Amino acid sequence: MTFTIDGKQVLAALDRYLAESRQAGKPVIHQETIETIHGQLDLASVFREGGLSGSRLDRFLSAYLDNTTRLHHPGFMAHQVGCPHPSAALGSLIDGATNNAMAIYEMGPAAAAIEFFMINQLLERIGWDLMPLETTRRLTYDHGAGVLTHGGSLANMTALMAARNHMDPAIRENGCTGGLTIMAPDSCHYSVTKTAGILGIGEKNVFLLPTDRLGRIRPDQAVRSIETARERGLVIAALIANACATGTGLFDPIDAIADICQAHKIWFHVDGAHGGSLLFSKKYRHLLTGISKADSMILDAHKMLRTPTVCAALLMKQASCLDHAFEHTAGYLFHEKQQPGFDFIGQTLECTKAGLGLRFFMAFAALGETGMAGYIDTCIDLTRSAHAFLASQTDFDTPYPPETNILCFRYQGSDQDQLAIRDRLIHQGAFYLSSTTIEGQRYLRMVIMSPATSLNDIENLVAAIRRVANNF
Ligand SMILES: Cc1ncc(COP(=O)(O)O)c(C=O)c1O
Secondary structure (H helix, E strand, O other): OHHHHHHHHHHHHHHHHHHHHHOOOOOOOOOOOHHHHHHHHOHHHHHHHOOOOHHHHHHHHHHHHHOOOOOOOOOEEOOOOOOOOHHHHHHHHHHHHHOOOOOOHHHOHHHHHHHHHHHHHHHHHHOOOOOOOOHHHOOOOOOOEEEEEOOHHHHHHHHHHHHHHHHOOOHHHHOOOOOEEEEEEOOOOHHHHHHHHHOOOOHHHOEEEOEOOOOOEOHHHHHHHHHHHHHOOOEEEEEEEEOOOOOOOOOOOHHHHHHHHHHOOOOEEEEOOOHHHHHHOOOOHHHHOOHHHOOEEEEEHHHHOOOOOOOEEEEEOOHHHHOOOOOOOOOOOOOOOOOOOOOHHHHOOOOOOOOHHHHHHHHHHHHHHHHHHHHHHHHHHHHHHHHHHHHOOOOEEOOOOOOOOEEEEEEOOOHHHHHHHHHHHHHHOOOEEEEEEEOOEEEEEEEOOOOOOOHHHHHHHHHHHHHHHHOO
């Protein structure tokens, strides 16, 4: 039983790894060259000979895990990659072993049923009508819909494609004739611009909305932009707002923008890849006020919902706009059949689709909704405390109070110094930060994701920054 024996070995190694990471027993980040890692993992001979088990597997695991970036480490504060709950990782394991391509119900009924359940949980929290369990009643009345996708970029693209096709149903077959635009703030995620290129709108035809100095849409100027776009003969397929912006973690004023979109009959899409998770927080849900007035939104479970990469959700107020968005002729898939469930395939770009709902569900199965809300709130509370602490240090600059678990700050010195500080911290391995620009200036960026991080770690980070900067 190699699977069980190897499996126990893997789980034991992961248990040690997680404990070591949480206790900061190893560096948060450790980067060797590709060549070195190839050698450490003995890739060429294992590839040739196979039979990776026993002591060889131990050596492989140890070398592999030593060359990972440790998301459970208290010093992991760099990116919005979720700190997965180990139980949710078991969901990925079950999915990998069963490999049910569940976009067609008969190819993965359990996985499809879980995805259906999770989508309805999200729809309920937004305030949209649930998909009917009796799928024969689908579209017999207006209700919401959704699908899990392999990432937020794909979810954004699917939403905007549905918006485009809703505006002009002939586009899917005939292509775009020009004059089409989507409106978004400059602070939108690059997947939005990329989508404009893919959908035939054109990246340079994204109409940038006026923002404040921190990149938030200004509702008082949005109406004028809409009028300008229309005066120029542009057809607006959708307007996109951030919940929240990737760089700063700041929310666009969803409620006010939703009203403007409704008044001007524009599809309103909310990119909630990061902050959409606040649907589960009682304390910070207010940042999403007005979300039910949107037409579509996305959220990445693999950011703030303790779910292993990847698992994103696209959610739509009106199922009819999403239904059959992608269905094409394929004699081996689309035909008459007994259908006790629901095929997600008509809503996704993918044909083969993993059972993403299981890892997502398993995170909740471990923590419960209250535990999940507690995790989100703790990350945000700590980020706000980190801001208060940094703001009280005269050699640090904090350009705004954070709304979420993303905080930008600067140590005294030049733009180049900020990048050098980051590089040196990474080299030392106790802290891992990212960096972004705001109004043309370079900032260090902290994203608190690990439940192991405390205010004490922030204080130690500040001391470490001073140490490395004083040694330039
Ligand atoms: C606001 C926003 N939208 C979309 C994405 C893209 O999501 P993914 O990386 O899952 O494709 C990100 C990723 O960081 C994001 O922050």
